[in-house]
Amino acid sequence: MTKDQNLPENENGVLLHLEDVWKIYQMGEVEVPALKGVTVEIKKSDFVAIIGASGSGKSTMMNLIGCLDIPSKGRILLKNQDISQLSESDLATFRGKTIGFIFQQYNLIPTMTAFENVMLPLEFQEIDDKIASKRAKEILAFLGLADKIHHRPSQLSGGQQQRVSIARCLVTDPEIILADEPTGALDSVTGKNIIEMLHRFWREEGKTIIMVTHDQNLAKYANTTIELKDGEIIRIQENEVNEI
Amino acid sequence: MKLNKCLKHALNMVLHSPLRSWLTIIGIVIGVGSVIAIVSIGEGMEQSLTEQLDDLGMDLITITPGFSRGGDMRFGPDREGGQAAEGQATDDETVLGRTDVQALRGLSDIELIDTQIRGNVDAAYLGKSGSVSLTGVEQKVWSQITTSEIRDGRMLDSADQNVIVIGGGLADNFFDRPLGINKVITIEDSAFRIVGILDDQSNSIIMPLQMAYQILDDKEKDVYDSIIVKIKYEDDLDAVVEKIENKLMITRHVTENDKDFTVTSSKQTNEMRGEMMSSVSAFLTAIAAVSLLVGSVGISNTMFTSVLEKTKEIGIMKAIGARNRDILTIFLFHAGLIGLAGGIIGVIFGIILSGVMPSLMGGLPMARGGTIVSVDIIIIALSVSVLVGIIAGFVPAYQGSKLRPVDALRYE
Numbered sequence: 001m002t003k004d005q006n007l008p009e010n011e012n013g014v015l016l017h018l019e020d021v022w023k024i025y026q027m028g029e030v031e032v033p034a035l036k037g038v039t040v041e042i043k044k045s046d047f048v049a050i051i052g053a054s055g056s057g058k059s060t061m062m063n064l065i066g067c068l069d070i071p072s073k074g075r076i077l078l079k080n081q082d083i084s085q086l087s088e089s090d091l092a093t094f095r096g097k098t099i100g101f102i103f104q105q106y107n108l109i110p111t112m113t114a115f116e117n118v119m120l121p122l123e124f125q126e127i128d129d130k131i132a133s134k135r136a137k138e139i140l141a142f143l144g145l146a147d148k149i150h151h152r153p154s155q156l157s158g159g160q161q162q163r164v165s166i167a168r169c170l171v172t173d174p175e176i177i178l179a180d181e182p183t184g185a186l187d188s189v190t191g192k193n194i195i196e197m198l199h200r201f202w203r204e205e206g207k208t209i210i211m212v213t214h215d216q217n218l219a220k221y222a223n224t225t226i227e228l229k230d231g232e233i234i235r236i237q238e239n240e241v242n243e244i
Numbered sequence: 245m246k247l248n249k250c251l252k253h254a255l256n257m258v259l260h261s262p263l264r265s266w267l268t269i270i271g272i273v274i275g276v277g278s279v280i281a282i283v284s285i286g287e288g289m290e291q292s293l294t295e296q297l298d299d300l301g302m303d304l305i306t307i308t309p310g311f312s313r314g315g316d317m318r319f320g321p322d323r324e325g326g327q328a329a330e331g332q333a334t335d336d337e338t339v340l341g342r343t344d345v346q347a348l349r350g351l352s353d354i355e356l357i358d359t360q361i362r363g364n365v366d367a368a369y370l371g372k373s374g375s376v377s378l379t380g381v382e383q384k385v386w387s388q389i390t391t392s393e394i395r396d397g398r399m400l401d402s403a404d405q406n407v408i409v410i411g412g413g414l415a416d417n418f419f420d421r422p423l424g425i426n427k428v429i430t431i432e433d434s435a436f437r438i439v440g441i442l443d444d445q446s447n448s449i450i451m452p453l454q455m456a457y458q459i460l461d462d463k464e465k466d467v468y469d470s471i472i473v474k475i476k477y478e479d480d481l482d483a484v485v486e487k488i489e490n491k492l493m494i495t496r497h498v499t500e501n502d503k504d505f506t507v508t509s510s511k512q513t514n515e516m517r518g519e520m521m522s523s524v525s526a527f528l529t530a531i532a533a534v535s536l537l538v539g540s541v542g543i544s545n546t547m548f549t550s551v552l553e554k555t556k557e558i559g560i561m562k563a564i565g566a567r568n569r570d571i572l573t574i575f576l577f578h579a580g581l582i583g584l585a586g587g588i589i590g591v592i593f594g595i596i597l598s599g600v601m602p603s604l605m606g607g608l609p610m611a612r613g614g615t616i617v618s619v620d621i622i623i624i625a626l627s628v629s630v631l632v633g634i635i636a637g638f639v640p641a642y643q644g645s646k647l648r649p650v651d652a653l654r655y656e
Contacts, residue, residue, distance in 0.1 A: 063650045068562075068563060068648075068649040068650040068653065069648070069649075069650040089567040089568065089569065092565055092566060092567040092568070095563070096564060096566075097565065100564075101563050101564065103653075107556070107560045107563075107653070108560075109560060109561075112256065120561070120564060121564040121565050123245050123246070123249045124565040124566050124567070125565060126245065126246055172564075172565070
């Protein structure tokens with residue numbers, strides 16, 4: 001797999017830098033701040049768990065980190081690139097190549113097969129069909145879905161769907177994996193499988209993983225825990241990572 | 245995303261479209277179908293006109309009494325007796341007679357002159373009778389001038405008396421039994437023997453002029469309903485028309501302003517009919533185009549719904565790297581494909597419709613030429629329907645492409 005973006009990182013290995021980031025939603029006449037001046041640095045090859053109760057702003061933070069939204073105030077530097085300076089189309093391309101998403105509800109396209117879903121990000125990057133198809137099949141096989149590639153999401157179990165979505169995330173070889181409650185919709189055994197899989201990508205492939213969760217038990221897999229409350233960071237904690 | 249991939253995803257969307265999308269297609273189907281059907285009739289008319297033009301011969305000029313500016317369809321406001329006298333010699337002053345024929349004989353460009361009278365008569369055969377049109381002709385000349393072909397028997401001859409040539413329709417279908425050569429039918433109580441049957445579908449009877457004067461007793465001798473001349477050189481047609489007009493104006497002591505006769509060439513007649521028919525078919529096409537317009541509104545509506553339905557998918561696609569223009573292209577292809585599907589089904593529908601149309605329209609002269617569905621019109625119809633789809637789908641597709649990924653992802 002090739003690294004498509006080779007922008008220099010900070011000398012100290014900071015991949016993502018949030019600088020006094022505010023996100024304010026306009027609810028009719030009222031302004032509701034969802035994030036209030038968050039400043040945080042995430043280094044390359046970190047496994048960060050963002051935890052907090054619902055309404056604490058973790059989803060908002062996730063959207064900002066994933067370049068799905070832009071801050072109301074403050075700067076987000078991803079690989080030294082201020083994301084609010086990028087045009088829509090550059091941002092989309094940058095996002096597609098740098099970040100892989102894993103969602104709680106898998107977010108697969110229901111009318112496409114597993115294989116087509118995994119191919120999709122490569123098609124947006126206009127990668128040659130032969131290469132793309134080979135890579136997609138390899139990854140699906142790696143995730144134990146070799147016999148399911150022509151199944152549609154509706155024909156797959158929750159765990160299988162989440163593995164397809166992980167395959168879709170990994171197929172572009174992103175530097176950052178953003179996982180939003182990746183086990184939220186799964187039973188505990190399947191959920192554990194998924195989180196262990198993520199853990200392996202972190203340990204063995206050196207991926208940077210940012211995971212949003214409300215589950216304290218999942219947070220212990222991460223080497224850094226960021227706790228949010230009412231739109232502010234109340235605690236950043238380095239963990240001893242349990243060997244699995 | 246490459247265009248072929250966009251097309252693939254758009255096709256995937258259309259194939260997974262709910263029933264509603266297919267209902268939308270019906271709007272386009274009806275629009276395209278009716279345009280095809282109407283245009284096919286138009287082309288059929290045009291072709292039959294062209295054939296008639298060939299049949300009629302480009303070297304015939306018809307002179308009728310009275311003046312109606314038939315050539316260009318403009319009727320002079322001050323032309324008394326203009327329209328009224330069309331084709332029928334009456335007791336009015338505006339008649340064509342011997343002197344006119346004499347005048348025409350003086351023109352060197354004219355090869356043959358036929359004088360005709362017309363009327364409706366009762367014809368009877370084996371107890372069955374009915375009204376048919378009768379034309380009295382200068383038999384020797386007519387045989388050389390007419391563009392009709394003989395199917396059976398022979399043309400009229402100069403020595404003929406009490407014999408007739410009849411149209412194919414009259415021979416085959418008019419009476420209880422088909423008529424053949426040498427059968428005798430009764431026309432206004434006089435018996436006539438059939439010597440020839442024309443190769444057409446008309447119900448007309450052609451007989452020697454002198455006999456016709458006897459049968460049509462309201463006609464005055466040596467007064468003609470029309471004079472038909474054949475010119476020597478086809479290329480001179482327009483010039484000869486003018487010469488005839490000038491000559492007759494002099495002999496009839498009239499000027500351009502109170503002209504009391506009409507000179508038409510077969511070319512003019514056909515041009516006029518062609519114009520009429522193309523304006524009729526343009527009008528009908530415009531009506532059909534309205535249904536295409538309604539169909540496009542339907543596409544627009546469906547595309548708005550489709551974009552709304554796919555909002556979450558748009559969000560997902562954007563999250564994994566889709567640019568606005570990728571989304572725009574996919575949805576434009578989607579709309580175009582709906583248009584194309586409607587177009588294809590519409591073309592099939594139109595071809596079927598144009599096949600049954602002539603029988604639906606019965607004996608209307610418009611449909612006599614049958615219908616022709618040309619490749620051109622199919623290609624045009626398909627391109628128009630795709631274009632209509634894309635135009636109708638543009639606004640919804642644009643809106644969809646502009647969705648912010650975070651909002652689109654949150655949409656349930």
